[in-house]
Amino acid sequence: MGIERFQGYKLPGGVFTVEPDKHALFLKAVDAEPSPAGNAHPMFAFIAAHNGMGLTFPQFMTLLDAPLDAGALFGQEDLNIVRPLRIGETVTVRGSIVEARSTKGAKAGSFDLVTCGLELIDDSGTVICTSRETYVIPRRAA
């Protein structure tokens, strides 16, 4: 079976904390303004989902039988923010691989599209953000 076998794979999940120093570094890196309300930058919803899914990037690539230097890239992102993360807040991350398929492009050659659907849950059990992120993973001829 091909990459499709991973569709429905439940990711280990985990927790993610918006660390103030890393948050400040991100604002500096992208020239963003801080929230006067002490909320985290919206991209921290994305970063929390990505980093809290329970697999490091090398582990994720190993799971998908892809080498670390495959050249994996983001293809699409759908981020829904019910309420912003707060700086210093810890959230629980849970999710699964919701879509996995192989395709071929005229210029790009063969590649896999793997989409993770992830939720960020606060300490009251409320889903505060969802992230659906699609990775493009080039596949070289064996």
Place this chain on the structure above:
Amino acid sequence: MSRPVRHRVKAGDVLPEKAGPDINKARIKMVMDVMGDVNPVHIDEELVKRMGLRGLVNQGPCNLAYITNMLVAWTGNPDCVKRLQVRFHNLVVPGDRTVAGGTVKAVNGDTAECDVWLRLADGTTMLAGSADVAINHNGS
């Protein structure tokens, strides 16, 4: 704080364009540190050459953040983004000069539904998609 929305928002409004920051290896390294990102496409010059890419890859969340910066500058509210849905059409690399912009598609209550994009100065679309943005109808 940037200048907020100063008129009643309506469909068809063009969002004020905003230029992105300088994109360089130092900023990419900062975001690798933030994210614990070890994807070699951000640091391995030989790999990106082999892949036929224009250069080291600027992280996706950064490119999204440039669109967010544009929306924040428009609304004056750093917490304005309620939803952001984009497709990454092209890779952004060090030295690129980006500009973010968009158009209001519809207004529903206190939310503006917008088409948004990130382009290079020559008009090449790098990211495009849609955003739901909190607005203040009474913005003065």
